[in-house]
Amino acid sequence: MSVRSALAKARFYVREFSGEAAYDRYVAHTRSHDPDAEVLTRRAFERARTDAREADPREGFRCC
Incomplete structure (x- = not known):
């Protein structure tokens, strides 16, 4: 695996x-x-x- 390929995959996941x-x-x-x-x-x-995330009662209130 080349460095470029590894960096592209890492960027995708991030x-x-x-x-x-x-x-x-x-x-x-x-x-x-x-x-x-x-x-x-x-x-x-x-x-x-x-x-939408804050209005979802399943998520609960999250400040961070």
Whole structure:
């Protein structure tokens, strides 16, 4: 395995673990279903995601 390949795999796992890839998946999904649809900004997406997570009673309140 080359160093470049190892770094690419590490980057993939870090992005998945941190949730950073969620926005990219959201944009790809939105564009594939309706190319003319308005896509949320990353900030608005993260805000909506946080609000949904905090509103879920199964998660409980989490401050961090």
